Amino acid sequence: MARAGHNRTDVLSADFEKHDRTLRLMRELVLFQAIPHGLTSREVAERMGISQRQAQRDIKALEAELEVPFQQIGARWKVLEGYWLGPVSFSVHEAMAMLLSARLMLRFADRYNGFATAAYEKVASVLPAPMKGPVMEAVDMMAGRPADNGYMKVLASLTAAWAERRKVVVTYTTEDTFERVLWPLFLEPNATGHSCYLLAWDPKRQAVRSYKLERISNVRLLEERFDPPLGFSVDRHLAHAWGIWTSQQPVDVILRFDQSVSRRVRETVWHPSQRLEELPDGGVRVRLLVAEPTEIRHWILGWGRTCVVEAPESLRDAIAEEAAAMARSYSSGAVAQPPAGPARDGLVSPQPGRRVG
Structure with a gap:
């Protein structure tokens, strides 16, 4: 069971690892990397604070579930040469790119990914102190995601x-x-x-x-x-995808943004195919070539009334229908009222000025 709110020194809390199988397996994998000549199951047990029987099961799990290629020499287990990639060196500016990727990974990941946390721990170990802290904070938060x-x-x-x-x-x-x-x-x-x-x-x-x-x-x-x-090329395959959907016949999508958001629209390259056209009223027209317009619907709706679909007509109709349905939902007046009281089912009422969720 993954738990948030844990503290960190140089490694994850031993208690936290014991209660999370996936975290424990990843720590054991890092342990085998640090000791190339291998470990016995007893040595793994001693270093991880678990029983020798559990260590034996974990080694089998690493082999069967995570495809780690082990070689057994007597009582000692070692990871086969070639499994670990060679060492990589970063300049400070290159390390900054890794820091940004860690923050993006944190925003993206909705579950614990032991490979990612192990990778960023290794990156953090060679970073200057001011950069190390934010990476380790991201690692901590990723470690608190639910395990799967x-x-x-x-x-x-x-x-x-x-x-x-x-x-x-x-x-x-x-x-x-x-x-x-x-x-x-x-x-x-x-x-x-x-x-x-x-x-x-x-x-x-x-x-x-x-x-x-x-x-x-x-x-x-x-x-x-x-x-x-x-x-086959990944870039060519996904060239017109807004997300992941592809098509042999991409569709021209034309959107008109009003003046209130035009600067924000200009600041970002939303899609490789985009072309911008300045409008006399200060707005901006965006032309896109998208594989499947269905994928872009939620993004368009997120702009609210500041974005209008000009083409294709099918997408314009779909957005208009959704907007009308939303208007009906908000005008119906059927709003569920929560029970009175400061706490309901373990949820505390928000305090003024405090962001919740």
Whole structure:
């Protein structure tokens, strides 16, 4: 069970690790990296403050769930050479880029990702003190996210398959649950829904498809290797995607923003295809070439009345219909009133001037 509000010295609290299996496994992985000649299960147990039997189970879990390649030499376990990447050096300016990526990861991640926290801990260990603190704060907050062992196992297996170009069999659920042989080509994060997608060649459909990791319940690595489809490029594949959806026939989307937000619109490159046109009234017209306009609907609605869809007509109608439905919801007067009292089901009423949520 992941718990927030923990304190940190140089490592995560031992008590916190004991109560979170995923955190413990990641700490053990870092331990094996620090001792290349390997460890016995008794040594792992002593360093982690767990029983030797638990240490033996953890080593098996690292091997089976996180695809860590172990070699057993007598009673000693060591990670095979080649699993760890070579050392990397950063300049201060390059380290700043890593700090920013840690903050972005913190905003993106809605669950604990042991690989990410371990990576940022390593980055923080070589940073100047003023930069180290914010990275470790981000690591602490990421460590407090809810753990999802199933998701971590899927992520680890797909990462290994992608790196080794091995075919996989995944169990995938949408309306139905099915198995599919796939060739992993890339893992793409998507801020919408705080999700991650596998881009993979689907031999059955003879096309590259996207698969949401949260909908994959099992991954089985095959010994058979693959070569990526000739000419495949992640950038070209996602060139017109607003998020993750792709299409062979992208759609021209034209939006008009009024003067009150035009400066904010100009400040950001929202999509690689965007073209801006200044309007006489101080507003700005934005032209986009988007694979699937459905993906952009929530972003448009987020601008409220300051953004109007000029094209395509189908998107304009969809936004207008949604806005009308929202207006009806707000004008109905049917607002649920919370029970009276300072605390309800463990929730404390907000204090004046204090932001809640």
